[in-house]
Amino acid sequence: MRNVLITGASRGIGAAAARLFAENGDRVFLNYCHSEKNVQALCQELTDKGYSVFSIRADVSDPQAVRRMFGILREDSIDIDVLVNNAGIAQTKLFTDLTDEDWDKMIAVNLSSAFYCCRAALPSMIRKHSGRIINISSVWGQIGGSCEVHYSAAKAGMIGLTKALAMEEGLSGITVNCIAPGVIQTDMLSPYNDEELQALRNETPTGTLGTPSDVAHAIYFLASPASSFITGQVLGVNGGLC
């Protein structure tokens, strides 16, 4: 049974991925920060069905909290086989209005978190000569989003991290890939009104928004044996928006 750690698994894409891995027989650790009720309800539902799931709280933007989270796993002799760096926040703001705090928080949650988690997960992956890392970037990290410069920069950083780490870990039997979702129906879209959501649909060649399940299946594929020769790649799950 593989041990899968998904950051930001209390809601949206992370929760859908947790469900998919659990339903396919993996032991899943659902990291969360604030949404305790959500994560407990999901864990209860999956546990009741006989799946192996555990919630684990950590603010992944905090290096000490990430160390503590991996320390807890190590105490139970758990080595992570599949790491999904999914936790993220969004903010829409004019570039000229961004504060130092806005910038630092965005980079910490959306990019530094992946550095902290990869650093903690890699030693056992290297020892076992096997492992999968899947980083969640964004289409805005590829093409840039107006009024989301800090978000776009963090997500572009995720792509650089993925490509460079894939180079470094190739001979260690570890693949590192990235998914760049387009517009996906989750709480992250809550600031948008109906008109704005329709405009986003119109911009997307399929004329639809994606679902958390669409992204979860791509994550699952990149963690599966079928993708063992794929590393350092960015997979767009975006309905053609690029």
Ligand code: NAP
């Ligand atoms: P979401 O529904 O808002 O969920 C965000 C998740 O991140 C929540 O589980 C949240 O947990 C967690 N999180 C936030 N800050 C955290 C922290 N400091 N430590 C640990 N967990 C934290 O968003 P989503 O749409 O599923 O987004 C998932 C990923 O996909 C993000 O990286 C996002 O940037 C990316 N993405 C989303 C879209 C989209 O259109 N939705 C498009 C492109 C990329 P708590 O609530 O427990 O804090």
